[in-house]
Amino acid sequence: MKIAVLAGDGIGPEIIAQALKVLRVLADDGLKIELEEAPFGGAGYDAEGDPLPARTLALAKAADAVLCGAVGGPKYDALPRPQRPEQGILRIRKELGLFANLRPAVLYPELVGASSLKPEVVSGLDIMILRELTGDIYFGEPRGRGENASGEREGYDTMRYSESEIRRIVEIGFQTAKKRSNKLCSVDKENVLETSRFWREIVVDVARKYPDVALTHMYVDNAAMQLVRNPRQFDVIVTGNMFGDILSDEASMLTGSIGMLPSASLDANGKGLYEPIHGSAPDIAGKNVANPLATILSSAMMLRYTFNKDEWAYRIEAAVKKVLAEGCRTADIFEDGTRKMGTAEMGDAVVAAL
Numbered sequence: 001m002k003i004a005v006l007a008g009d010g011i012g013p014e015i016i017a018q019a020l021k022v023l024r025v026l027a028d029d030g031l032k033i034e035l036e037e038a039p040f041g042g043a044g045y046d047a048e049g050d051p052l053p054a055r056t057l058a059l060a061k062a063a064d065a066v067l068c069g070a071v072g073g074p075k076y077d078a079l080p081r082p083q084r085p086e087q088g089i090l091r092i093r094k095e096l097g098l099f100a101n102l103r104p105a106v107l108y109p110e111l112v113g114a115s116s117l118k119p120e121v122v123s124g125l126d127i128m129i130l131r132e133l134t135g136d137i138y139f140g141e142p143r144g145r146g147e148n149a150s151g152e153r154e155g156y157d158t159m160r161y162s163e164s165e166i167r168r169i170v171e172i173g174f175q176t177a178k179k180r181s182n183k184l185c186s187v188d189k190e191n192v193l194e195t196s197r198f199w200r201e202i203v204v205d206v207a208r209k210y211p212d213v214a215l216t217h218m219y220v221d222n223a224a225m226q227l228v229r230n231p232r233q234f235d236v237i238v239t240g241n242m243f244g245d246i247l248s249d250e251a252s253m254l255t256g257s258i259g260m261l262p263s264a265s266l267d268a269n270g271k272g273l274y275e276p277i278h279g280s281a282p283d284i285a286g287k288n289v290a291n292p293l294a295t296i297l298s299s300a301m302m303l304r305y306t307f308n309k310d311e312w313a314y315r316i317e318a319a320v321k322k323v324l325a326e327g328c329r330t331a332d333i334f335e336d337g338t339r340k341m342g343t344a345e346m347g348d349a350v351v352a353a354l
């Protein structure tokens with residue numbers, strides 16, 4: 001199993017170093033992995049004048065999975081758009097055909113105080129939001145600016161989904177539901193949008209192949225409300241690019257801790273790019289205070305979703321739960337009565353728990 005490791009910028013190298021420690025322990029225990037690092041984002045620009053240098057892209061294409069830290073930083077903010085670190089992320093997603101974005105929102109019992117919701121509403125939360133990543137109104141044509149019939153200036157975008165685009169993301173939705181508790185909620189705006197009516201038709205058609213999965217549909221406005229009213233009613237949510245963009249950020253905040261949440265972006269064959277949901281946190285870079293758990297949990301997702309090594313993924317997740325139960329905390333999740341530690345020490349604690 002070949003893994004391309006792209007640490008990136010800011011806290012990227014610090015948090016990736018902790019995930020690599022964890023993967024190396026598993027390798028010593030018999031997990032057959034090969035790790036190769038390459039510059040990406042601002043680091044790619046510094047090394048080769050390009051946020052996604054040709055050799056980095058070649059490595060990512062040749063690998064079975066890509067593990068990313070984060071990219072970006074004030075040093076690069078004044079660069080022309082094509083050289084900006086964030087363009088590296090958009091380009092690699094496109095080059096690798098990563099159309100399915102999986103974002104779990106899990107609330108660990110020890111961190112229940114970090115959520116903005118009451119413990120009785122949110123404790124035990126464990127949901128998965130599956131967002132389509134390469135279609136919808138963000139990419140639909142025509143788009144632009146112009147003048148309407150009465151000569152007034154206007155802007156417009158086009159919401160558009162092809163049948164194959166819907167089918168492939170919905171298939172992943174059902175397969176993900178089967179790996180969890182056989183519940184899938186498809187979110188749309190079928191009462192208003194033609195694209196959503198079509199989306200729902202395809203979802204119902206794909207559902208015939210998965211009689212064991214309990215399928216429900218929900219309008220996006222209701223889903224936004226239900227996520228803060230009673231989030232535990234959900235297990236897997238599948239939705240389009242724009243609705244998923246908004247709902248996945250909302251869901252991640254239910255857990256209150258940006259440093260804890262991993263993500264996966266998958267292609268049609270299960271190849272994936274795995275990264276924490278947070279950015280490069282330039283305000284704390286190089287200080288050994290960043291929380292590495294989102295990155296460590298991203299490596300667990302990689303073992304589960306690309307390599308189908310559920311038992312190894314589970315070992316990492318169990319080790320993370322154990323260190324939290326023992327009271328280990330980085331500054332972002334610290335509370336009185338727990339033990340504050342740095343990035344490297346948290347990585348060591350997970351290694352020890354493994």
Ligand code: NAD
Pocket residue numbers: 011069070071072073074086089258259275277278279280281282283284289290291292294332
């Ligand atoms: P951010 O996620 O980097 O930081 C937001 C806040 O959360 C900061 O206060 C930061 O210190 C804190 N934080 C983030 N990760 C943390 C961690 N692991 N442990 C503890 N605290 C953590 O978002 P931002 O400040 O808006 O963006 C900073 C840079 O990151 C920008 O250049 C942005 O473009 C980039 N960015 C990159 C990605 C990516 O690589 N996929 C995603 C989002 C933002």
